[in-house]
Amino acid sequence: MVQQMIPPGSVLGILGGGQLGRMTALAAANLGYRTHIFAPEKDSPASDVAWRFTCADYNDQPALEAFAANVDSITVEFENVPEAALTLLAELKPARPNARALATAQDRLVEKKYLESVGFKAAPFQAVDGPEDILKALDVFGSPIILKTRRFGYDGKGQVKITSSSDVKAAWAELGQSPSIAEGFVNFTREISVISARDVMGKIKSYPAVENRHENHILRQTIAPAAELGKLAEEAEYLASQAIEGLDMIGLLAIEMFVTEDHQLIVNEMAPRPHNSGHWTMDFAATCQFEQLVRCAMGLPLGSTQILRPAEMTNILGDEVTEWPKLLADPNVHLHLYGKTEARTGRKMGHWNKAQ
Ligand code: AMP
Secondary structure: OOOOOOOOOOEEEEEOOOHHHHHHHHHHHHOOOEEEEEEOOOOOOOHHHOOEEEEOOOOOHHHHHHHHHHOOEEEEOOOOOOHHHHHHHHOOOOEOOOHHHHHHHHOHHHHHHHHHHOOOOEOOEEEEOOHHHHHHHHHHHOOOEEEEEOOOOOOOOOEEEEOOHHHHHHHHHHOOOOOEEEEEOOOEEEEEEEEEEEOOOOOEEEOOOEEEEEEOOEEEEEEEOOOOOOHHHHHHHHHHHHHHHHOOOOEEEEEEEEEEOOOOEEEEEEEOOOOHHHOOHHHHEOOOHHHHHHHHHOOOOOOOOOEOOOEEEEEEEHHHHHHHHHHHHOOOOEEEEOOOOOOOOOOEEEEEEEEO
């Protein structure tokens, strides 16, 4: 098979207008591509740095068709783009990742079953369609359990911890009685993630496993590489490559995992797009994750995923962004700001990378 490379000067279409799209657009520009953002929000970090911007709903078929006519390849920076939108676009232009990867990541139940099917261990889980299912999960898995909506959860939103049967009714109401899953609670010591990339030729490369530290369910810091994982690092990278292969997807797949006290890997969730835990690659890997995605989407061979220097990434949340002059003054800090004007509490405004 001959590799079909889409040459520089061509246009990469990106679904989603957030910071991941912005950094993908910047990486695309570095390789001589133009980008066209499709997003429903009027002001978006990605459209600020893109060649073209379509502001339309993901269900707007004429807008999607016009977008497809204007681009040479399509990727996503947001996994909750409706599957139907990507299915439609895939008939018109290469869509990388494919709609199956998106659909799998959009539903926690489908996602967990898929990840188990490729060899990951997961916490015990079951589908929840009403309070009686929650009571059953409490009984079978033991207290506590975590109830999560199957769809649209992020940064700890759409999830609630349940410790006793008296919490069940309130928890079900809190999640809006949405179809959910109940999970056994994992007593983990650390959270890690691996990002794998797969190109059009089916070649796979993974970045080293990293450790992620959260505050209030939001990623605060990533340590690259994760220290002292021993054989678990290889296992995590191998399973991540099985997961990306099994979906036959072209692009990036990030997998979040827990490490337990007895040194086991328990998978949490996946994202078929660039990932916050890969931002350190912008300054400390041979190829940054955003360039890697552009390479995948444009049919280019993968770049090296080698780490250049142990590093740490820290997210800038909410009004911490006002501290930018201090960060800028530190010669060891690589500062990346997303150009967001409104600094809501907990909102990701930027990040900085530093050698360890
Ligand atoms: P998620 O939205 O699934 O990424 O979950 C957000 C955070 O909640 C994770 O990063 C963990 O810190 C915690 N968490 C999620 N699921 C579990 C679980 N089954 N057991 C213990 N902690 C969990």
